[in-house]
Amino acid sequence: MNDDAHGAAIRVERPTKTLRELALDKVREAIINGYFRPGDRLVERDLCAQLGVSRTIVREVLRHLESEGLVANLPNKGPIVAQLNHDEAKQIYEIRAALEGMAARLCAEQNNPAIADALDKSLEDIRHSYREKDMAGVLAHTSSFYQTLFSMVDRHVAWGVVNLLTVRINHLRSMTIKTQDRDVQGPAQMARIVDAIRRGDGDGAYQAAMDHVTSASAIAQAVLTGRQLTD
Amino acid sequence: MNDDAHGAAIRVERPTKTLRELALDKVREAIINGYFRPGDRLVERDLCAQLGVSRTIVREVLRHLESEGLVANLPNKGPIVAQLNHDEAKQIYEIRAALEGMAARLCAEQNNPAIADALDKSLEDIRHSYREKDMAGVLAHTSSFYQTLFSMVDRHVAWGVVNLLTVRINHLRSMTIKTQDRDVQGPAQMARIVDAIRRGDGDGAYQAAMDHVTSASAIAQAVLTGRQLTD
DNA sequence: TGCCATAATATGGCGTACCAAAATCATCCA
DNA sequence: TGGATGATTTTGGTACGCCATATTATGGCA
Structure with missing residues (x-):
């Protein structure tokens, strides 16, 4: 000893x-x-x-x-x-879509109920922060949702990449989560990811994760061009 | 003025x-x-x-x-x-697969013959370097092949990520390209990517790009574990 | 003789002072 | 008034010194 x-x-x-x-x-x-x-x-x-x-x-x-x-x-x-231009933001969202989709698929293929449970926990935290209008909390718990997604399948390198890219669009993120209906749509889209993972549906999880990021990207583009997505 | x-x-x-x-x-x-x-x-x-x-x-x-x-x-x-462990190398190859697959799909969807032509040019350079046993040239032209893939669809952020990750596995790359048959298999797999792009076949290009990286990853794993892939 | 306390050394962490080159701003003179 | 000129600001870069910690040597003591 x-x-x-x-x-x-x-x-x-x-x-x-x-x-x-x-x-x-x-x-x-x-x-x-x-x-x-x-x-x-x-x-x-x-x-x-x-x-x-x-x-x-x-x-x-x-x-x-x-x-x-x-x-x-x-x-x-x-x-x-650094100034974030339009196009770069779009590219960052696109990369996140690819990597988060990949992670979601891997989670689904694990067939481990603990993963979906952990994600549900983060999701509940997000909903709670939305109810409390605690936008910093929303961002933090959303990050933690995705961190779980990656760490549950031991993809810390990919998580590092996503994290690195995410800080560059942080101010966009804080704007997207404040747009109309995002408090409902966002969690709903993430719930679809969790559901697909729980079902062991790799393709579904991949698609759901892609869709979530893609819609965030669309909102960000709208914010950047100054338009509003009210309808 | x-x-x-x-x-x-x-x-x-x-x-x-x-x-x-x-x-x-x-x-x-x-x-x-x-x-x-x-x-x-x-x-x-x-x-x-x-x-x-x-x-x-x-x-x-x-x-x-x-x-x-x-x-x-x-x-x-x-x-x-930094020491590169086994698992991290695998993760890096996996990320490259996702991003290069994405870029290949985007190239295919452009339906622009100039892209396939430019890629063919790099491919010919690679074959030439293989014939000359110029391994540094193989690496350089392979990088240039992928750079073309990304830059043709203006994805310089993704290219930056791939590039950043690639330097960390550089010594693995120089070993994989020296393994048996890689001088034939490698270019053949890349030709499949180009063909799919020329056909405008997004899914095919995605798959071909994934396959190429995946096989490189398999070889790298074999090299890392000390085994040889001779059969 | 073996072991422990101490000293010397190596090294990273941090700070300060200084210089040169480039950009920017102010000024002054024709 | 316009342009040359000089002063200021700021970065790029260097040198040096101090301190804290970790490792290694060393020496003395039981």
Whole structure:
């Protein structure tokens, strides 16, 4: 028996998060929730002051966000918050459709009732958040629904990809869920996914997942073009 | 008419690549081609010396590669070259199958003969490289085949995802293309994709693309488990 | 002799100061 | 008034130093 055994038990489990990671989360959060708007310049030394960290950290954070696609770098001009154009948003939804469809099919083919049960749990959370008008909760539980979809079949790489893409359309997501009837249509579409999974219907689950993302994409396109989908 | 019009014409068009980008490419290349092996520690100060750049640059590069999945960071130990396990490789192939299948279907639905022609061109390059035993050429032209597949239908985001994932399995790719009969089977499978696209057969193109990646994945799995697929 | 406490070393995390090049802004003069 | 000129801002990049932690050496003590 190694001496880690009793040492680990009382280990203070300090969050090993480095300052850089904390700063990364802060800035990413600030971009996602709109504190920094698309097109805003991210002046290094200003960020240093606002975050209270050194330029070293800020530069690493900007590099990281750049590779995540949240920040764009203009040569000799510096970093700005990436602008999401129309077409790119559409492509992101399309990729999500393909991957979430794939995951849904895999879930259905598992024939494991625990999967559908776990998804139903998330779905109930989503409905509850809608009733409470807690839009942040809706987003969080929707993410958790999809995370379950991927993690139940051990597809954490695909989940990582979806997650990476999703942060880039986050502000669109928060608009789509607020559109008319989405509080009813959204959960209904997700319920169809769960039903197909419970039936072990791979094709059905695939289609249902594709349909859900596709309708979200349509709403996002409408939002982006300024039109409203009221009828 | 703005005065950029004639100014741009004589612009010296210096490669705007920053030192950081150059270093990034160097290190990425070094990992991909095996100069740094999976599990190797990447000591910052050593890299500074080898690359001839400052620690700031090296750190930014490491951060970038970390978010690409090529480098892993052990807490309190520092960065190492990421190890690709079995299961992750399988997941990456699976994602490629989904996205390349999607792109192939979209190409087929375009009914534009120029697409199939462009793909045939890449395919011929691949066959030529095989004949010349130029394995680097095979990889390059295979990438270009898929890049065409995505760019012909303007799916650069999906292409970016595929590209990002592909670098992580690069050493597997260079092994799969060297296995028995791959010089015949590989191009044959890709020709099926092109044929389906030329026929405007979306489902066929989707299936053919899936099949090609799936067979590559099977070979990769065999390579990873040390077995040989000789029969 | 074997083991434990301590010191040295290696390394990542972080900060500061500095310089050069490019872009932008302000100013001043013909 | 228009354009050249200089000042300012900001990024790209470098060098150096400090601290904390982890590993390894080392030396002393029972």
